[in-house]
Amino acid sequence: MTCNAISLRDIRSFHVGGATVELTGQPRQDVRVSPDAAPRTVDLNGHYVSGQLYAQHFVLDRPRSDVPILFWHGGAMTGVTWETTPDDRPGWSQVFLRHGHDVVVSDAVERGRASWAPFPQIYDSPPLFRTAEDAWYLFRMGAAEDFARRRPFAGQRFPIARFDQLCAQFVPRWTTNAKATIAAYMQLVARFDRVIIVAHSQGGWFAQSLAARLPDRVAAVVLLEPAGAPNLAPEEMARAARVPHLYVWGDNCDSHPAWRPYKSDATAYSESLRSRGGTVDTLDLPKHGILGNSHMPMMDDNSDEIASMILGWLARTRD
Amino acid sequence: MTCNAISLRDIRSFHVGGATVELTGQPRQDVRVSPDAAPRTVDLNGHYVSGQLYAQHFVLDRPRSDVPILFWHGGAMTGVTWETTPDDRPGWSQVFLRHGHDVVVSDAVERGRASWAPFPQIYDSPPLFRTAEDAWYLFRMGAAEDFARRRPFAGQRFPIARFDQLCAQFVPRWTTNAKATIAAYMQLVARFDRVIIVAHSQGGWFAQSLAARLPDRVAAVVLLEPAGAPNLAPEEMARAARVPHLYVWGDNCDSHPAWRPYKSDATAYSESLRSRGGTVDTLDLPKHGILGNSHMPMMDDNSDEIASMILGWLARTRD
Numbered sequence: 001m002t003c004n005a006i007s008l009r010d011i012r013s014f015h016v017g018g019a020t021v022e023l024t025g026q027p028r029q030d031v032r033v034s035p036d037a038a039p040r041t042v043d044l045n046g047h048y049v050s051g052q053l054y055a056q057h058f059v060l061d062r063p064r065s066d067v068p069i070l071f072w073h074g075g076a077m078t079g080v081t082w083e084t085t086p087d088d089r090p091g092w093s094q095v096f097l098r099h100g101h102d103v104v105v106s107d108a109v110e111r112g113r114a115s116w117a118p119f120p121q122i123y124d125s126p127p128l129f130r131t132a133e134d135a136w137y138l139f140r141m142g143a144a145e146d147f148a149r150r151r152p153f154a155g156q157r158f159p160i161a162r163f164d165q166l167c168a169q170f171v172p173r174w175t176t177n178a179k180a181t182i183a184a185y186m187q188l189v190a191r192f193d194r195v196i197i198v199a200h201s202q203g204g205w206f207a208q209s210l211a212a213r214l215p216d217r218v219a220a221v222v223l224l225e226p227a228g229a230p231n232l233a234p235e236e237m238a239r240a241a242r243v244p245h246l247y248v249w250g251d252n253c254d255s256h257p258a259w260r261p262y263k264s265d266a267t268a269y270s271e272s273l274r275s276r277g278g279t280v281d282t283l284d285l286p287k288h289g290i291l292g293n294s295h296m297p298m299m300d301d302n303s304d305e306i307a308s309m310i311l312g313w314l315a316r317t318r319d
Numbered sequence: 320m321t322c323n324a325i326s327l328r329d330i331r332s333f334h335v336g337g338a339t340v341e342l343t344g345q346p347r348q349d350v351r352v353s354p355d356a357a358p359r360t361v362d363l364n365g366h367y368v369s370g371q372l373y374a375q376h377f378v379l380d381r382p383r384s385d386v387p388i389l390f391w392h393g394g395a396m397t398g399v400t401w402e403t404t405p406d407d408r409p410g411w412s413q414v415f416l417r418h419g420h421d422v423v424v425s426d427a428v429e430r431g432r433a434s435w436a437p438f439p440q441i442y443d444s445p446p447l448f449r450t451a452e453d454a455w456y457l458f459r460m461g462a463a464e465d466f467a468r469r470r471p472f473a474g475q476r477f478p479i480a481r482f483d484q485l486c487a488q489f490v491p492r493w494t495t496n497a498k499a500t501i502a503a504y505m506q507l508v509a510r511f512d513r514v515i516i517v518a519h520s521q522g523g524w525f526a527q528s529l530a531a532r533l534p535d536r537v538a539a540v541v542l543l544e545p546a547g548a549p550n551l552a553p554e555e556m557a558r559a560a561r562v563p564h565l566y567v568w569g570d571n572c573d574s575h576p577a578w579r580p581y582k583s584d585a586t587a588y589s590e591s592l593r594s595r596g597g598t599v600d601t602l603d604l605p606k607h608g609i610l611g612n613s614h615m616p617m618m619d620d621n622s623d624e625i626a627s628m629i630l631g632w633l634a635r636t637r638d
Contacts, residue, residue: 005328023450084332
């Protein structure tokens with residue numbers, strides 16, 4: 001065996017959460033399913049599983065940590081976020097595996113392999129789609145007006161030449177499945193003794209809620225630019241404060257109309273946790289002299305360095 | 320290292336194929352993206368990547384074969400088909416890895432992590448959805464009228480108690496993306512020197528076409544109950560005949576209104592290849608005394624046995 005190989009005892013995947021829903025009263029259709037095959041009558045009436053998430057679980061042969069890392073992607077994305085960077089370097093799922101953690105890569109409810117249900121019959125509305133322009137602006141690649149010529153912010157660390165590979169990863173999303181999402185992740189976490197959650201953007205919003213609900217199961221949460229913070233009742237905040245939280249922020253947040261309020265909300269939340277005795281740390285990268293990070297630190301050119309900082313925090317915090 | 324561990328040099332994923340498409344003239348919307356966050360203006364106008372597929376590539380540290388296995392799922396499904404059986408046994412991706420093949424697990428265009436594009440703006444129509452009833456009947460779990468009480472065919476090998484876990488894997492599908500699908504898989508195959516394609520159902524229909532297009536890249540195709548066969552021109556058939564084909568059929572096909580014609584089409588196609596000197600074999604399981612297989616041999620209780628038969632055929636055919 002090459003000394004740097006990843007030795008796995010198991011690679012498992014499964015869907016968890018959701019419920020069976022019945023659809024009735026839909027018209028039948030005759031559909032040609034394969035181009036050269038005869039049309040087939042398709043009947044949409046019937047039972048569906050809706051609200052499940054998908055998880056792929058990499059089980060190391062000899063883990064050096066007894067707590068797996070649960071990766072939770074952001075809005076309009078899937079577990080692909082963590083797998084390979086757009087410019088083909090190892091993603092954090094591999095980095096954390098090589099560091100001795102079992103890894104669980106999830107696709108949230110309605111995203112990617114988790115699947116989605118018919119609308120308006122089961123979901124109440126059509127999905128939203130992420131455009132390249134939207135990502136350019138929201139993920140802080142550059143100024144909105146510089147999208148057409150792909151001129152990034154000075155010192156940009158995201159591999160801009162592979163921006164289209166990032167856009168190929170986007171999936172449609174709904175904004176009305178928060179309850180199902182939390183419920184499915186609670187079931188996922190309950191499958192493990194304890195997990196460390198590493199969550200990005202919208203996933204970070206959810207992960208903060210989950211830590212407050214399952215403080216005995218969540219060993220720590222790492223929040224990569226969470227899209228704000230939940231409004232929790234005092235007793236929920238007290239539970240959340242039992243879980244160590246690390247907030248990570250890239251460059252150009254404070255001047256960005258979307259990220260300034262998200263960061264401000266999350267910072268107020270983190271201060272509230274700290275006031276309750278919680279272990280809360282913030283890795284505001286520009287304040288550490290690390291400039292140029294986009295909204296996608298797991299894909300930026302210093303992704304290995306940021307992973308190391310997170311692993312260092314986990315080691316210190318859990319000692 | 321435990322002797323039965325899988326030692327991987329790399330676990331990579333990427334999207335391949337597709338093109339950038341621009342959408343214009345769509346109305347702007349104000350949307351609440353996180354439950355406790357302020358609404359955000361969402362603008363659907365802009366650029367999308369459409370027509371890409373997703374692939375996850377497991378690279379063994381010491382492969383025993385120099386040809387990777389490309390797994391291609393069927394209609395309304397994703398690469399999850401190959402990962403873990405619904406009753407939690409190792410799927411064929413793991414079985415083939417342990418047998419020394421590198422493995423590429425794909426999500427076809429519009430399915431799972433491959434993502435899909437807005438309709439009717441980019442795709443021309445809404446998707447189809449697979450109901451539990453549809454799967455019960457089409458995947459030959461039991462008679463249609465026995466769905467409600469979940470009474471399977473006598474001797475059924477699919478783990479019926481976990482039928483809902485199968486249903487949780489279904490994703491919506493379109494029937495109008497065949498051209499984009501073939502184009503994306505041609506780009507995927509071109510990334511490798513040669514591949515062996517193991518394809519299921521609708522994926523089998525596509526894989527037969529792909530073998531005819533890239534006979535020098537496709538070392539063999541294994542077709543698990545393909546949904547019929549393409550209509551190819553004589554010169555395409557001549558190219559296809561250079562690729563060894565193995566057809567695998569489960570139980571109860573010949574009495575099934577959907578599967579009888581698919582099997583008959585595929586059998587006529589395979590005979591045409593054989594008449595052109597092609598290496599074509601058929602593993603009609605009931606004729607070998609192996610009864611009770613559903614449409615999902617990679618999930619049935621004898622999935623390991625069928626994998627062994629396929630691996631044996633590959634070894635004999637490629638000697």
